[in-house]
Structure formats: C-alpha cells, structure tokens
Amino acid sequence: MDTTTQPTVAAVRKSITVQADPQRAFDVFTAEFDMWWPRSHHIGKSPMKKAIVEGRAGGRLYSEQVDGTDCDWGTVLVWEPPHRFVWAWQISAQWQFEPDLAKASEVEVRFTAVPGGTRVDLEHRHLERHGMDAAAIRTAIDSPNGWGTLLDMYAAEAERRRA
C-alpha cells in the first residue's frame, strides 16, 4: 500500500570559513580528501588505507582497504572546481553501498571567496531517502542512549507484527 507523502528530514547545513583561497579549499576537500576524512568512516570490511574522490562528474568516491579491495560509497554529481562539488552519499542505513541513487542522500559543498579566506557551505540533504523502515531506524541509532533503546523497542515490535 503506497502512501501519499514521504516524511522529509530537514537537511543538515554547516558553514565554516577557512584561511585559504577557494582553489586550495576545493583541492583539499577533493584531491586531498584522504588527508582529512575521518579514518573511521568507511564501509569496507577491513581498515581503510586511502579515501579517494575521482575529480569529475560521474566519478566515484571510494576507499581502498588494507585487504586490497575497493569500496565504493558515493558518486560525483556536480564537479565545478573551485566553487561547487555535489556527491551522492550511497551508504544505506544498514551501512552497505546503495547503488540506487534514488535511495541516496546528497552532499553539496560550495566554496565562496570572502575577505581573509573562503566560506565553505555544506548541505547534506534528502536524508529521508535512506528510509524510515524498522531496520533503518534500528541500525541508524544503535547508540546505547535512551532514544536508541526506545526505538529498538519499537522496531522489535514492528518485526514481531510483521512475522
């Protein structure tokens, strides 16, 4: 039974100013992605060796793992150096690669020259595309806090009812 409206989730928006020109900020964000990306953030089965952005529209965001495998997790949607970079965040709520772009969120980053540097505006949007099903809710919030516990309860209830 399909539904009339999908709930939407407000985009996450961040702005920071860095002391560098837009070209350097853009290059660090993309070409030097591996130099700043949190090492723990990959979906490979072994530790991450290197995180890579292929600098062109349609390019991949992927990681090289120490076990020799590559692990895709995104696709470049807009490549406009040094001003704008958009990619599809193709990690499902189950921490798997999501090949379907319709089920991926998007991250847009804009680089604007301001006195003394560059303002970097980031928007992570369409988070609802990652799904609100029971498994998504359960795994997205597996932290041992109150909310996690509450939602666990009700994800369990959902599964009980579906069984």
Add this chain to the structure above:
Amino acid sequence: MVTYEHPQLDALGDGTRRAILARLLDGPLPVGELAREFPVSRPAISQHLRVLKDARLVTDRADGTRRVYTLNPDAFESLREYFDQFWNHALAAFKRRVETPSPRASGKKSTAASAKTDQPRTRRR
C-alpha cells in the same frame, strides 16, 4: 539516560500504542483505518493517538474529512543528528588540513583529484 518522566517513554509504555507506531512505519494512515485494524474502539484509538501526538511521536493532518496520522520525522532525528555531529567533526578536520602549511601546496594547483601519490599522510607538527 531515559527517565520515567519522559513523555515519549510513557507513550511507548503501552502495547497498543507501540503497535500503532509499528503500523505507521509502513506509512501514514487515517484514524478510521487504524481503528479497523486494532481490536479496540475508535474512541480508544483516538485517545492513544492523542497521547502519541502529545509525545510528538506522530503528527496529524486533515485530508478531506479524514485525519491522517504520520510518524513524526522529527522524532527520528537520530540519522540527522548523527550527520550533524559527523559534519562538525569532519569539517573541523578539513579546516585544520586546509590551514596546515602543506609541503606540496606551493606551485601545485591540481583541480583533478589524484590518487597517484601513495605517500604516507603528513604528520602535523
């Protein structure tokens, strides 16, 4: 830690209300349809929905003469909160990197991302 004064925990402390939420995981439903699916009276369903609404776990809207209930996405902020925290952390690391003098920064302006160098990550001193 959750306290027992938590209105959402209270709202979830009832099997029928948990079942209503579980049913709404599949999508919005009008109150009449919920009432048909549960072995309780329609006024009882309405009462449960009011508790869930007061706890901000569901929202409602009018659809013609019907009232349609939806899980409140704000109650499921966890994914959003996760990214909110994640980007604070990641952008701070990005800023540190941009503002760290790079031995390769002078004279080199590549716009294409390159994976060609496999040199170890530079250590910040």
